Structure formats: structure tokens, C-alpha cells
Amino acid sequence: MSYMGVDVGTTGCKATVVDEFGRILSSFYREYDIQTSETGQVTIDPHIVWDAVKMTIRQAASLSETTIQAIATASFGEAVALIGDDGEPVCDSIYYTDARGSESLALLRSRVDLRQFQYTTGMPLNHMYTLPKLLWIQQNQPESLRRARWILPYGSYINYMLSGECAADASLASRTLLYDRLSGDWNQNTLNAFDLRPECLPRIVSAGDPIGHMTVSVASELGIKGRPLVVAGVHDQIAAALGAGVLSSGECADSIGSTECVTAVLPDTMAYDALFANNLCVEPHAATGVYVSLAFSNAAGASLKWFRDTLEPDLRNECERQGISAYDQLNATMSQAPSPLLFLPHLAGSGTPHMDASAKGMVAGLTLHTRKSDIYRAILEGNSYEIRLNLELLSQCGLQLNALTATGGGAVPDALHIKADILQLPIHMLRTAQSGTIGMAILCGKACGQFPSLIEGTRTMVKRAATIDPRQAYRHMYDEKYGQYRNMYHTMRSIYG
Numbered sequence: 001m002s003y004m005g006v007d008v009g010t011t012g013c014k015a016t017v018v019d020e021f022g023r024i025l026s027s028f029y030r031e032y033d034i035q036t037s038e039t040g041q042v043t044i045d046p047h048i049v050w051d052a053v054k055m056t057i058r059q060a061a062s063l064s065e066t067t068i069q070a071i072a073t074a075s076f077g078e079a080v081a082l083i084g085d086d087g088e089p090v091c092d093s094i095y096y097t098d099a100r101g102s103e104s105l106a107l108l109r110s111r112v113d114l115r116q117f118q119y120t121t122g123m124p125l126n127h128m129y130t131l132p133k134l135l136w137i138q139q140n141q142p143e144s145l146r147r148a149r150w151i152l153p154y155g156s157y158i159n160y161m162l163s164g165e166c167a168a169d170a171s172l173a174s175r176t177l178l179y180d181r182l183s184g185d186w187n188q189n190t191l192n193a194f195d196l197r198p199e200c201l202p203r204i205v206s207a208g209d210p211i212g213h214m215t216v217s218v219a220s221e222l223g224i225k226g227r228p229l230v231v232a233g234v235h236d237q238i239a240a241a242l243g244a245g246v247l248s249s250g251e252c253a254d255s256i257g258s259t260e261c262v263t264a265v266l267p268d269t270m271a272y273d274a275l276f277a278n279n280l281c282v283e284p285h286a287a288t289g290v291y292v293s294l295a296f297s298n299a300a301g302a303s304l305k306w307f308r309d310t311l312e313p314d315l316r317n318e319c320e321r322q323g324i325s326a327y328d329q330l331n332a333t334m335s336q337a338p339s340p341l342l343f344l345p346h347l348a349g350s351g352t353p354h355m356d357a358s359a360k361g362m363v364a365g366l367t368l369h370t371r372k373s374d375i376y377r378a379i380l381e382g383n384s385y386e387i388r389l390n391l392e393l394l395s396q397c398g399l400q401l402n403a404l405t406a407t408g409g410g411a412v413p414d415a416l417h418i419k420a421d422i423l424q425l426p427i428h429m430l431r432t433a434q435s436g437t438i439g440m441a442i443l444c445g446k447a448c449g450q451f452p453s454l455i456e457g458t459r460t461m462v463k464r465a466a467t468i469d470p471r472q473a474y475r476h477m478y479d480e481k482y483g484q485y486r487n488m489y490h491t492m493r494s495i496y497g
Helices: 046-064 102-111 114-121 130-140 142-147 154-163 170-174 188-193 216-222 236-243 272-277 300-311 313-322 326-333 372-396 413-423 435-447 454-461 475-485 488-496
Strands: 002-008 012-019 024-031 042-044 068-075 080-083 150-153 210-213 229-231 251-256 260-265 291-297 342-344 362-364 403-407 427-430 464-468
Touching: 002 046, 002 154, 002 236, 002 435, 012 046, 012 435, 024 046, 042 046, 046 068, 046 154, 046 216, 068 154, 068 236, 068 435, 080 130, 080 142, 080 154, 102 130, 114 272, 130 142, 130 150, 150 154, 154 170, 154 210, 154 229, 229 435, 236 251, 236 260, 236 291, 236 435, 236 454, 251 435, 260 372, 272 372, 291 372, 300 313, 300 326, 300 372, 313 326, 326 372, 342 372, 342 475, 342 488, 362 488, 372 413, 372 475, 403 413, 413 427, 413 464, 413 475, 435 454
Parallel strands: 002 068, 068 229, 251 403, 403 427
Antiparallel strands: 002 012, 012 024, 080 150, 210 229, 251 260, 260 291, 342 362, 427 464
């Protein structure tokens, strides 16, 4: 028996075939391009995503040479695909980092009770979510909204293309601001307030519910034997947490890629108003009745990529020629002591808690003796300082945190030792960085009756490799530098207004 997990990310997608014990049989990744403009518009063509998903599924299936019983898809949140009666997208999708929707927030505030709205949706009010984007389309491209038969989060869009069925789990639905977490359904009052049609939204299902079977034509096109069960997936950060075995209060998954996101499982009692004031959400987990909060930085791995491509292009090219990692080479050049520099990782605006789309990155402390390796290490430290800031806020809201479980391509020992020292928390490593697709395989196993619960699924499929404990040698120095780091955002704001 084997399952396929698909992870649709912001810059590429991955399909992984996993057996019933969590062993990876095959995997394939495909990048795609988003479109950006000088005016801050960030969009993607749904066709491009679907074509990439088809390629990854086809390649992963052919490499595994097994019969796939079920397939589940995780995806990024907020952005939606508007699908017409013919099953085709009516326009490009607006990404969450797109500035459009900001001007809709005043209208939104005027029509809802903000405190109740945030408590009901579980989301702090921000332009990144789906509703403000839809209000922008309603005002500026009304024909696109009129032509839309379906408004689908991307995981739902992929499932629709695979099976013809339209469904969404609570985690993806929550990222729209149209979901009522208390009733477990779409919020009719919100839809009426903004003249949005409820029949355009997918039905709400639980994560891991079977929603249909792959159509004969798609299975034939992708070279898939039979008609695998199509299973409801989740928001990609929820998938990473599930695939890391993070299900209980106080546990956290730290997904480190182009962006970095900490998914923290919340206790039953939290200071919700304080969470929302710091742009921290209350999002449904894959497990029924469990909630998480997401704390994230927009440009963690992207900052390292910027350093590699801008300051070390020759190293990048040589490593590509040799088939080795440029980051491994850069890690080897770092000193063991903290960098003399400070780095603010807001190269793509800030994530939580500031949620400032126009924030800028900064490097402080440069001298004539500064080396490039000092800048590189400062980037790694700055990413960890930003996470520490968020974890302290979660702690003030009632979360008792004991450890992190690191996932993603950036979960490498050199970087994690720095992170553990700065956070003064143990960090668990997994045997595979593919926690998102492992999480989807767990949902497939539940849908197929292999696992009676998600806990049983994680016991079978999630394997830890090692734990990195915090060291004390530089604790005092990191604490002092973190105190300085806390001033950097406000200093940046005083400069740029």
C-alpha cells in the first residue's frame, strides 16, 4: 500500500510517494514562477500551478512503480483560484504578499464588529487574507468575480482538477476570513455583508475526509493505475506540523524554507485579544478541536539565497557545477562565535508580529574589518532573533513551550545549533525534511482506514533523527545582542517613515 502527498508551495510543488510505514519511495519537485511588478503586485497563473502539479505527480508515480491508494494535497493559504463554469481560471490569483486589499480594510471594519469578527474567524485583520483581495477584485475587476463559479483555496483547486469535487478543510477555509470556526461552516453574515455568493465556495470537510476519486481522464493523463482516493488536505503549515508529529499543546513545528513559520499548538485557554493584537492567528489544526497559531518571517531562506546569489555568485556557480550545496560551503566558513553584526530579515516586508509589507531589511555594525562570512552568520542569527521575538509573544499570551521540531530544507545542523543557542530551546530533527508530504500521507492512511487516529498515524510515519540541545557558551552574548535586535524594526521605521 502506498500514498501520495502533494505540497503546493509559493514557488514550487512537490509530490512524494510514501509507503504505509512512512518510508519515502519517490519524490519529485517542480518550481514555478510568480509574477511581480514594481507597484507591488504579486500574482500567479493557476494553469502554471496545475501543470507543475501534474508533472510532479506523473514523475513521482513513475519513479515509485507502486499502486497509489490515495492522494492528499497541502497548499499555501490566502490566495484563491477563481474558476468559471468551464472549469478554467477566469484570472490570475493574487498572492498574500500583494499590497492590493489594503484599501479594503476600512470598508471591512465599517461592516463588522472587529473584535467579534476576529474571534469568530480566528484571524487578525490584515490585507493578506482572501476577503480583502476579493473586495479589491469586486471594486476593480468585477467581471472576474461575476464569471467565477467557484472560489477555491489552492488545495481545493488541485482536488477539483483531480476529482471534479469542490471541498475545503477548516484550516484552508480559515485563511479566507469567510469561515466561522465556532459553527464550522462559512459565515453567512460576512458573505451577505459583502455581497459574496455562498454557492461559489467549496463544501467544508474535515482534514483526511475522502472527497472523491481521481477522474479516469486525469489518471490516464498522469499514468496512474486505477482511480486513487482523493483526500482532503490542509494548509501547508498545518501539513508540516502534522508530518512533524506536532499535535499536543506546547509543541511547535518550525518549517524553514524561503519563509520560516512556527506552528504552535495552543492550549485550551489563551489570551486571544493579545494574539490578535500581535497579528497571531488561531487556526484549526488537522485534528478536530485543536488550534494552532502561526508566527512567521517572510524572507528567512530567501535572505540566505539573496546573500548567495548577490555576494557569492562565483561560489554558487562552482557548487552547481560540482553538484554540491553552496550553503554547506558557506556554513564551513563561519566562526564559532556570534557575528559582530546584526541583521533585520525584512527583505520582503515583515511577517508577524508587525505585518509591515513595506518594512526593509538592515545590516548594522559594518566596519572595515567586516568579512562576508560575518554577514552570512548575521543572517542566520537575525532569522532566529525574529523567531525568538514571536515565541516570547506567544509565551506572554499563555503558551508554555518546551521544544521545537525543525522541518524543511533549512533544517540543517549548522543553522539549528545557532537557533537552539539563541532560543535556548532543544530542537528535534527529523529523518526527512519532507514533513508536509508525510503529513499528507498520514491523512491518506486515516482515510483508507490504516490509522484510527492522527496520533497513531504520526507514531507510525514520523521518525526523529536527533535532538540539538542549546549550549551555554555564548548565551549571555546572544541575550545582549537580542536586546539590541529588538530595537532594529523601530529604528528602520524611524528612517523610512
